[in-house]
Amino acid sequence: MSSLNExxxxxxxxxxxxxxxxxxxxxxxxxxxxxxxxxxxxSHQQYEILVHLSAAPGDSLRMTELADKLVTSKxxxxxxxxxLERMGLVGRxxxxxxxxxxxxxxxxxxxxxxxxxxxGHVALVRELLIDVLTREQLAVLxxxxxxxxxxxxxxxxx
Amino acid sequence: MSSLNExxxxxxxxxxxxxxxxxxxxxxxxxxxxxxxxxxxxSHQQYEILVHLSAAPGDSLRMTELADKLVTSKxxxxxxxxxLERMGLVGRxxxxxxxxxxxxxxxxxxxxxxxxxxxGHVALVRELLIDVLTREQLAVLxxxxxxxxxxxxxxxxx
DNA sequence: ACACCTTCGTTCGAATTTGAACAACAGGAG
DNA sequence: CTCCTGTTGTTCAAATTCGAACGAAGGTGT
Numbered sequence: 001m002s003s004l005n006e007x008x009x010x011x012x013x014x015x016x017x018x019x020x021x022x023x024x025x026x027x028x029x030x031x032x033x034x035x036x037x038x039x040x041x042x043s044h045q046q047y048e049i050l051v052h053l054s055a056a057p058g059d060s061l062r063m064t065e066l067a068d069k070l071v072t073s074k075x076x077x078x079x080x081x082x083x084l085e086r087m088g089l090v091g092r093x094x095x096x097x098x099x100x101x102x103x104x105x106x107x108x109x110x111x112x113x114x115x116x117x118x119x120g121h122v123a124l125v126r127e128l129l130i131d132v133l134t135r136e137q138l139a140v141l142x143x144x145x146x147x148x149x150x151x152x153x154x155x156x157x158x
Numbered sequence: 159m160s161s162l163n164e165x166x167x168x169x170x171x172x173x174x175x176x177x178x179x180x181x182x183x184x185x186x187x188x189x190x191x192x193x194x195x196x197x198x199x200x201s202h203q204q205y206e207i208l209v210h211l212s213a214a215p216g217d218s219l220r221m222t223e224l225a226d227k228l229v230t231s232k233x234x235x236x237x238x239x240x241x242l243e244r245m246g247l248v249g250r251x252x253x254x255x256x257x258x259x260x261x262x263x264x265x266x267x268x269x270x271x272x273x274x275x276x277x278g279h280v281a282l283v284r285e286l287l288i289d290v291l292t293r294e295q296l297a298v299l300x301x302x303x304x305x306x307x308x309x310x311x312x313x314x315x316x
Numbered sequence: 317a318c319a320c321c322t323t324c325g326t327t328c329g330a331a332t333t334t335g336a337a338c339a340a341c342a343g344g345a346g
Numbered sequence: 347c348t349c350c351t352g353t354t355g356t357t358c359a360a361a362t363t364c365g366a367a368c369g370a371a372g373g374t375g376t
Binding site: 007010031 | 174188291309
């Protein structure tokens with residue numbers, strides 16, 4: 001499918017893009033993780049759960065739906081929602097239309113915690129990523145990575 | 159430093175770029191992880207260790223140096239090098255110029271495993287990222303993320 | 317109503333990651 | 347030389363992640 005003899009290696013530009021992506025991704029995650037933990041006691045994943053819930057209608061989402069948005073495993077989500085439940089930031093209730101379904105819901109305290117954590121997080125994302133790039137670079141990045149994400153989502157069903 | 163009253167939230171383009179980055183990063187890692195594990199029994203991290211060693215002079219690197227390149231914790235690297243050592247892909251030897259130093263070195267078997275794993279990995283990176291983007295998008299991505307990485311590396315020392 | 321296949325969320329064990337603490341050493345100022 | 351500070355790699359406990367297996371329920375065709 002790909003090659004009969006020699007594989008197509010990455011040239012200099014391609015390699016630079018790929019390495020840049022990997023390195024930037026790792027470094028960014030590292031920094032955001034530290035900042036959120038120090039500032040609000042949340043992991044990046046936990047923060048993202050709160051964000052997605054707060055952006056959803058009714059501040060609530062089905063577990064599977066949430067796992068898809070977060071790009072994580074179902075079991076991983078179960079674990080993190082349990083943690084957030086213990087912290088009082090998220091609640092579970094059963095789905096009316098599906099007995100199997102579980103709906104994760106933002107609590108008042110969760111909303112408040114997010115409101116308090118968001119500014120610092122956004123400021124750091126800005127400082128480390130957004131403000132480093134030009135307006136044009138941002139647009140290209142958004143469009144390009146949007147296409148990549150779409151490409152990846154389409155055949156994500158093994 | 160950042161704001162006296164209201165934080166500067168992300169506008170639509172900025173949010174798209176940021177979300178695209180996070181989602182693409184997670185999806186990509188997920189896919190590469192699966193492919194490498196199925197194809198060669200290596201994790202992405204282990205693969206990257208082999209790559210960095212094979213790219214280094216003498217197929218060897220100091221532990222700290224390697225940890226920096228991989229953007230991982232020292233303890234995490236210790237663990238993974240131990241795993242690779244058990245698999246016979248990497249060896250440890252002590253540093254001549256520094257008694258404390260430990261040098262990780264690629265074994266013949268490690269070189270061979272990498273040679274066998276690389277084509278499939280590169281092909282997937284190509285399919286999921288490189289070939290989805292235009293030549294221009296690639297150049298912008300490389301330049302932009304290079305700047306971001308540089309920015310992140312500069313004040314990474316807490 | 318019945319079998320059949322898929323989906324949902326959780327549980328379980330194994331693997332991995334992290335930061336803090338640690339002992340041993342390097343490098344320089346005095 | 348001698349202190350003093352920073353570095354190096356490892357160990358440790360704790361937290362997190364994943365995939366496979368699971369029971370329970372949805373949905374469909376007959």
